[in-house]
Amino acid sequence: MGLHRVLEPTGVLPQAALRLDASPEIGPDEVRVGVERLNLDAASFRQLRTAHGGDGDAVRAAVLEIVGTRGKMQNPVTGSGGMLVGTVQEVGAESPLGLAPGDRVATLVSLTLTPLAVTDGLASWDGRSEQVPARGHAILFARSIVAVLPDDLPVPLALAVMDVCGAPALTHRVVAARPGASVAVLGAAGKSGSLALAAARRAGASRLVGLVPTAAEEERLRAAGLAGEVVRADARDPVAVAAAVGDPVDVTVVCVDVPGCEHGAILSTAPGGTVVFFSMATSFPAAALGAEGLAADVTMLIGNGYVPGHASMALDLLRNEPGVRASFTARTGGDSAQ
Amino acid sequence: MGLHRVLEPTGVLPQAALRLDASPEIGPDEVRVGVERLNLDAASFRQLRTAHGGDGDAVRAAVLEIVGTRGKMQNPVTGSGGMLVGTVQEVGAESPLGLAPGDRVATLVSLTLTPLAVTDGLASWDGRSEQVPARGHAILFARSIVAVLPDDLPVPLALAVMDVCGAPALTHRVVAARPGASVAVLGAAGKSGSLALAAARRAGASRLVGLVPTAAEEERLRAAGLAGEVVRADARDPVAVAAAVGDPVDVTVVCVDVPGCEHGAILSTAPGGTVVFFSMATSFPAAALGAEGLAADVTMLIGNGYVPGHASMALDLLRNEPGVRASFTARTGGDSAQ
Numbered sequence: 001m002g003l004h005r006v007l008e009p010t011g012v013l014p015q016a017a018l019r020l021d022a023s024p025e026i027g028p029d030e031v032r033v034g035v036e037r038l039n040l041d042a043a044s045f046r047q048l049r050t051a052h053g054g055d056g057d058a059v060r061a062a063v064l065e066i067v068g069t070r071g072k073m074q075n076p077v078t079g080s081g082g083m084l085v086g087t088v089q090e091v092g093a094e095s096p097l098g099l100a101p102g103d104r105v106a107t108l109v110s111l112t113l114t115p116l117a118v119t120d121g122l123a124s125w126d127g128r129s130e131q132v133p134a135r136g137h138a139i140l141f142a143r144s145i146v147a148v149l150p151d152d153l154p155v156p157l158a159l160a161v162m163d164v165c166g167a168p169a170l171t172h173r174v175v176a177a178r179p180g181a182s183v184a185v186l187g188a189a190g191k192s193g194s195l196a197l198a199a200a201r202r203a204g205a206s207r208l209v210g211l212v213p214t215a216a217e218e219e220r221l222r223a224a225g226l227a228g229e230v231v232r233a234d235a236r237d238p239v240a241v242a243a244a245v246g247d248p249v250d251v252t253v254v255c256v257d258v259p260g261c262e263h264g265a266i267l268s269t270a271p272g273g274t275v276v277f278f279s280m281a282t283s284f285p286a287a288a289l290g291a292e293g294l295a296a297d298v299t300m301l302i303g304n305g306y307v308p309g310h311a312s313m314a315l316d317l318l319r320n321e322p323g324v325r326a327s328f329t330a331r332t333g334g335d336s337a338q
Numbered sequence: 339m340g341l342h343r344v345l346e347p348t349g350v351l352p353q354a355a356l357r358l359d360a361s362p363e364i365g366p367d368e369v370r371v372g373v374e375r376l377n378l379d380a381a382s383f384r385q386l387r388t389a390h391g392g393d394g395d396a397v398r399a400a401v402l403e404i405v406g407t408r409g410k411m412q413n414p415v416t417g418s419g420g421m422l423v424g425t426v427q428e429v430g431a432e433s434p435l436g437l438a439p440g441d442r443v444a445t446l447v448s449l450t451l452t453p454l455a456v457t458d459g460l461a462s463w464d465g466r467s468e469q470v471p472a473r474g475h476a477i478l479f480a481r482s483i484v485a486v487l488p489d490d491l492p493v494p495l496a497l498a499v500m501d502v503c504g505a506p507a508l509t510h511r512v513v514a515a516r517p518g519a520s521v522a523v524l525g526a527a528g529k530s531g532s533l534a535l536a537a538a539r540r541a542g543a544s545r546l547v548g549l550v551p552t553a554a555e556e557e558r559l560r561a562a563g564l565a566g567e568v569v570r571a572d573a574r575d576p577v578a579v580a581a582a583v584g585d586p587v588d589v590t591v592v593c594v595d596v597p598g599c600e601h602g603a604i605l606s607t608a609p610g611g612t613v614v615f616f617s618m619a620t621s622f623p624a625a626a627l628g629a630e631g632l633a634a635d636v637t638m639l640i641g642n643g644y645v646p647g648h649a650s651m652a653l654d655l656l657r658n659e660p661g662v663r664a665s666f667t668a669r670t671g672g673d674s675a676q
Contacts, residue, residue: 001632003577011575011577011578012574012575012576012598012601013576013601013628013631013632014631015601015624015627015628015631016598016601016624016628078623079621079623079624079627080623080627081627108630109630109631109633110627110630110631112627112631113627113631143632143633144633145630145633166630236350237349237350238350238351239341239349240349260350260354263350263351263353263354277622277640280622280623280626280627282622283417283622284615284618284620284621284622284625284640285416285417285418285450285618286353286354286417287622287640288618288640288641288642288643289353289417289418289419289448289450289451289618289643290351290353290354291640291642291643291644292446292447292448292483292504292642292643292644293351293352293353293447293448293450293451294339294351294481294644295447295481295482295483295644296642296644297642297644297645297646298642299639299642300639300640300642301637301638301639301640302615302622302625302626302629302638302639302640303626304626304629304630304634304635304636304637304638305626305627305629305630306629306630306632306633306634306635307635308635
C-alpha cells in the first residue's frame with residue numbers, strides 16, 4: 001500500500017499524506033515508471049485554471065509547485081489528482097503486477113497516491129489542457145492498478161478512457177441489478193457521461209435520459225445517439241433538473257464536474273431509486289442532508305473508481321460504440337493526436 | 339420544498355442557501371413551531387468548540403451570529419446543522435403534516451434547511467453542550483419530516499435519538515439484505531454507533547464488532563452488551579483499524595464524527611462488501627479515491643438521514659435495548675434531565 005513512502009503525517013495512507021517520498025530507488029514490491037503524460041482530474045484542472053484566470057504559465061507553475069512540494073500530483077483544493085501514462089523502467093523482484101521493463105502502461109490508481117517526480121519543468125505543456133506531456137518518474141506499489149496500453153488506440157484516447165473507467169463499470173453494475181431500470185445521466189456529453197450512458201444501455205436500461213447544459217452539447221449528444229432522450233438544464237438548478245428529466249428515474253448518474261449538483265440528482269430520482277455520484281466535486285454533507293431535507297428515500301453511492309474489469313469494459317464500449325468515441329474525440333482533439 | 343423562503347442565492351433549495359427568510363408569517367402549506375431546544379449536529383458543535391478554544395460564551399455568540407445572518411443554523415465550516423424540538427403554534431390550511439397547535443414535535447429534517455429565528459439570545463445555554471435551550475420560532479414546509487414527541491421518554495433523550503435515527507434504519511436495511519453478514523461499527527459507543535449496533539443485530543448480523551478509541555469507551559461498550567467483540571483503535575489510523583477489526587467484514591458502518599476515517603473503513607471491509615458513511619465529517623474524494631487507490635471493490639453509501647419509519651425504529655431500539663439507553667444517558671446526562 002506504499003506506507004513506507006509516506007513522509008508526512010506518518011501513519012496515514014499515501015492518498016491522505018501531505019508529502020510522499022518520490023525517490024527513484026524502488027523497493028522489492030515496487031515498480032518505477034518513466035512518465036510520458038499526466039492526465040489531470042477534470043475538477044482539479046478546472047479549479048487551477050479558474051484560480052489563475054486561465055493563465056497557462058501560472059497553471060503550469062502551480063502544478064510544478066504541487067508536485068515538487070508534495071511528491072505527488074494532488075490538488076490541495078479539490079483533493080483530486082488524475083492518472084498517468086509511461087513506460088516501465090524497473091520492476092522489483094517481488095512485484096505482483098506482472099509488468100516487464102519496456103511495457104507501456106497507464107496507472108488506474110489516482111495520482112493522489114502515486115509518488116511522482118517531474119524533471120522537465122513541464123516545458124512541453126501550455127497549461128491549457130488536462131493532458132500534460134511530462135518527463136520524470138512515478139512509483140507503483142504492490143496493490144496499484146495498472147493497465148498495459150492497447151495497441152489499437154491512440155495514447156491520449158486510451159488514457160482519457162481509463163481515467164473515467166470506474167463510471168461505466170459501476171453504472172453497469174447498478175443498472176443490471178434493476179432489470180428495466182429507467183436511467184438519467186447528468187453531464188451526459190462528457191467523457192464519463194457518455195460511457196455511463198453506453199454502459200446503462202448495455203445493462204438493459206429501459207428509458208435513458210441524457211442531461212446537458214448547453215445547446216451545443218445537446219446537439220452533439222443527439223448526434224451521438226447514446227441517449228433515448230436528450231434534455232437541457234443547468235445541473236446546479238434542482239428544480240430545472242427535475243423538470244427536464246420529467247418522470248423520476250430509478251437510477252441517476254452524476255458526471256458533472258462542478259459543485260452543487262446533489263439536489264437536482266436527488267429530486268430526479270424516484271423513491272427507492274439510486275443516485276451514483278462520480279464527480280469529485282460532490283459534497284458529502286450536501287448529498288446526505290439534501291436527501292434528508294427532501295424526505296427522499298434514495299440510495300446514494302460514492303462513485304468508487306475501482307470495479308474489477310473496469311478498464312477493459314470502458315475500452316470495449318469505446319471500440320464498439322461510435323457515439324462514445326465521438327464524445328471522446330470531441331474532447332481530446334481527435335484520434336490522430338500523439 | 340420551501341423555495342420561496344430562499345433569499346440568496348435564488349434558485350437553490352433551502353439547504354444550499356446562504357440565507358433564508360425566517361419571518362414568522364406562514365404560507366398555506368407551512369407550519370410555525372415555537373422553539374424549545376436545538377440539538378446541534380455533533381460535527382458542527384465540535385468544530386465550534388474547537389475554533390473557540392472551548393469558550394462557551396464565544397460558542398454561543400457564534401451560534402447566534404450564524405442564525406442571525408443565515409436565518410437557519412447551518413455551520414458554514416462543516417455544512418451541518420442539527421434538529422430542534424418545540425410546540426406547534428400555527429398550521430397553514432394546506433399543510434399535509436397532520437399537526438395541530440399545541441403538538442410537541444421534533445423536526446427530523448436538518449436545521450440546515452429550516453428557517454429559524456432565536457429571540458432569547460440563547461441566555462439559558464452555557465455554550466458547552468450540543469443541547470441548546472432556546473426561544474424563537476421555526477418554519478416547517480409541506481415536505482418536512484416531523485415527529486410528535488413520545489410521552490414515555492424525556493425530551494432530550496427522544497431528541498438525541500431522533501437526531502441520529504437515519505443510522506439504525508439504513509444499517510438495518512443494508513444488513514438485512516445480506517443474511518448472516520459480519521458487521522463492524524466504527525465509533526460504536528456513541529449515539530448513532532450504539533443504535534447502529536442494535537439495528538445490525540436485529541437485522542441478523544452474525545459477527546458484530548464495535549470499535550472505539552479509548553479504554554473508557556471500551557469498558558462502557560462492553561458493559562452495554564451491544565457488540566460481540568469490542569476492539570480499540572484510532573479510527574483515523576487505517577492500518578490500526580484493519581488490525582483491530584481482524585477478518586474484513588461484509589458491512590462497515592462509520593459513526594465517528596471526526597475527519598479522516600474513510601481509509602480505515604475501506605480497509606476493514608471485505609471485497610464485495612459495503613461501507614455506510616454516517617459522519618458528516620466524511621470526505622467524498624477521500625472515500626472515492628481511497629477505495630480506488632486500495633483497489634477495493636466495495637460499495638460506499640452516503641448515509642441518507644431519511645429512511646421511512648426511521649424515528650419509530652430508533653425509539654423502539656432505545657426502549658427495548660438497555661445497552662442503547664445506557665449509551666445515550668451516558669451522553670445526555672441522565673434520563674432525568676428535562
